[in-house]
Amino acid sequence: MVSWSFVAALTVATIATVYCVLPEQFHECVKGCPSGFFYFDDSCYVIPRIKVSWGQAVGYCRALDSELLTIETAAEQEFLAQELKKHHGKMFWFAAQDMVVEGIWRWTRSLSPVLLKYWRKAQPDNRLAPDYIHREHCGAIAEDGWSDELCNDEHYFICEKPSW
Numbered sequence: 001m002v003s004w005s006f007v008a009a010l011t012v013a014t015i016a017t018v019y020c021v022l023p024e025q026f027h028e029c030v031k032g033c034p035s036g037f038f039y040f041d042d043s044c045y046v047i048p049r050i051k052v053s054w055g056q057a058v059g060y061c062r063a064l065d066s067e068l069l070t071i072e073t074a075a076e077q078e079f080l081a082q083e084l085k086k087h088h089g090k091m092f093w094f095a096a097q098d099m100v101v102e103g104i105w106r107w108t109r110s111l112s113p114v115l116l117k118y119w120r121k122a123q124p125d126n127r128l129a130p131d132y133i134h135r136e137h138c139g140a141i142a143e144d145g146w147s148d149e150l151c152n153d154e155h156y157f158i159c160e161k162p163s164w
């Protein structure tokens with residue numbers, strides 16, 4: 001006998017995504033994230049195990065029906081900083097960029113300004129390079145804060161999508 005709540009959850013999950021139709025994934029469905037994503041405060045996050053350029057990371061996240069991570073609250077920053085302790089010493093692309101105007105950081109999709117900032121000490125430094133194109137316009141996050149990096153460098157990345 002399948003319980004009503006299970007059927008209801010399956011129905012909701014099937015509407016929202018094809019990921020949550022298997023019974024063993026029921027727990028994740030309750031939390032409101034597709035399989036493979038983890039949940040915090042109405043968002044779902046995933047950290048794919050590949051290193052790519054910042055632009056490629058944008059594309060990979062869209063292929064996963066998500067967007068490169070944005071940080072809107074202190075709680076979200078704190079949660080991810082804790083989570084990234086599991087990935088000690090690694091940096092992850094996220095959606096902050098200053099490609100259009102040097103020093104003006106905006107979230108890539110909405111182009112809304114980055115309001116709360118959690119830069120590492122001495123960052124962003126737009127590390128000196130021969131010309132503007134080769135300076136650092138792409139944001140990366142690690143357990144100890146943010147830094148600007150060369151967009152063509154390869155790092156891991158974090159994708160985010162709304163939960164249900």
Ligand SMILES: [Ca+2]
Pocket residue numbers: 043069070071072076160
């Ligand atoms: Ca966010």
Ligand SMILES: [Ca+2]
Pocket residue numbers: 123124125126127136147148149
């Ligand atoms: Ca830098």
